[in-house]
Amino acid sequence: MTRFHPLESSVLHSPAWFVPFDEFAQRARAADVSTELERFDPAENAWVLQETPAIRTPSAVIAYPELGRRRGPGAQPERFRVRFAAIGLAPLYPADGEPFDAGVAGVEFTAHPYDDDTPPAAAGEPRVVRLLPSTAFPYGSGVRTVYGVVVAEDQVPVANALVEARGVTSRDGVAWLERTLTDAAGAFRLALRWEGELVTGPPPVQLFHLTATERPGRTGSLDVRLPTERHLRHVIEIVEQ
Numbered sequence: 001m002t003r004f005h006p007l008e009s010s011v012l013h014s015p016a017w018f019v020p021f022d023e024f025a026q027r028a029r030a031a032d033v034s035t036e037l038e039r040f041d042p043a044e045n046a047w048v049l050q051e052t053p054a055i056r057t058p059s060a061v062i063a064y065p066e067l068g069r070r071r072g073p074g075a076q077p078e079r080f081r082v083r084f085a086a087i088g089l090a091p092l093y094p095a096d097g098e099p100f101d102a103g104v105a106g107v108e109f110t111a112h113p114y115d116d117d118t119p120p121a122a123a124g125e126p127r128v129v130r131l132l133p134s135t136a137f138p139y140g141s142g143v144r145t146v147y148g149v150v151v152a153e154d155q156v157p158v159a160n161a162l163v164e165a166r167g168v169t170s171r172d173g174v175a176w177l178e179r180t181l182t183d184a185a186g187a188f189r190l191a192l193r194w195e196g197e198l199v200t201g202p203p204p205v206q207l208f209h210l211t212a213t214e215r216p217g218r219t220g221s222l223d224v225r226l227p228t229e230r231h232l233r234h235v236i237e238i239v240e241q
Contacts, residue, residue, distance in 0.1 A: 014055075014063035015111040017126040020084060023092075023179065024133045024191065030060035033086045033131070037064065038106065040079040047081065054082075061126070068111035075113035081106035088138055089131035090181040092162070096128065101215040102160040133180050135189045146224055147189045148234030150182050150212045157186025158238055162213045167196060182212075196226065203228065212236040 022029040035054045038047040055063050067080060083106040084091040093104040107129060139145055150161040161182045168175050176194040196206035205225040212220045220238040 013068065013114050014065040015067050016064055016080070016082070016107070016109040018062040018082065018084075018107065019060075019126060019128045020062070020086070021128050021130050022089065023130050024137070028060060029086070029131065030056055030062065033062075033084060035062065035085075036083040036106075038081050038083070040081070050080075064111075068113050069115065070113045077110050077112045079108060080111055081108040083107075084129055084131070086131055088134055088136050090134040090160075090183075092130040092132050092179070092181065096130075099216045100162045100213050102158065102162070102213075103215065133189070133191065135180075135183045135187050137180075137189070139189075139191060144192050144226070144230070145189050146192060146208075146210075146226070146230060146232075146234060147187070148222075148232075148236065149186045150188060150214075150220065150236045150238060151186060152214075152238050153240075158182060158212070158214050159184045159186055161186070161188075161238065163188045163190055163236070164211050164213075165190060165192060165208050167194065167208070169195060170198060188212075192224075192226065199225070210234070210236060212238060214238050217241050 020029050020033045021027070037050040037052050037054070039050050040046075041048050052064060052066060055065055057063060068078070093107055094100050107127060133139070150158045150163065152158055159182055162179065163182065164177065164179045166175070166177045178191050178193065180188050180190045182188045190210070192208055196208040199205050199207050205228055208224045208226065210222045210224055218238050218240055220236045222234055222236045224234060
């Protein structure tokens, strides 16, 4: 994995800009975030790991300013992707507003050729990369969580599935959202810091609606009642819609 380096050159023509965002803490985070850069090789039809270092700007943005710096009329655009890693966090690769797909393995972008006299054909756009709590996230002792596994119809665990719970507070109607990603074994651990739907007893409980998504058209759902079901291992089955 590449390590961050001080800003040593202009990032005016960086083909991509990334802002890692810790969704649980609700703040940008660049410290302790590592990256891997890969280039797509059309001849091999495969992604090839690169040694190009990531540059962190004074505003904690991650950039790759040297990609695309090639001279000559025959220079062609190249495809790259960046993979992120941080202890206790898992990267959510689809951009905001894009459908989730567990098979997406990085943030792809195109590096257009440029030189000192000719700017690139297209400017790089800033991209927020959301980091969600993983099963290894160090939740505090006062944070309420539920755990379980996401499986397909054949009961095979689904890795990198998106597990969500959302609702609104009863007092002021503020919308809330909690999200996590399953690990390689399909396991998840989801924080539920907000209140669910109040259900009268006995005993009185809060109802939470959990959803799991593998890709568009393949989802599952499960209702969880707290505190009575807090310590159960919850199973969410993905089915074709």
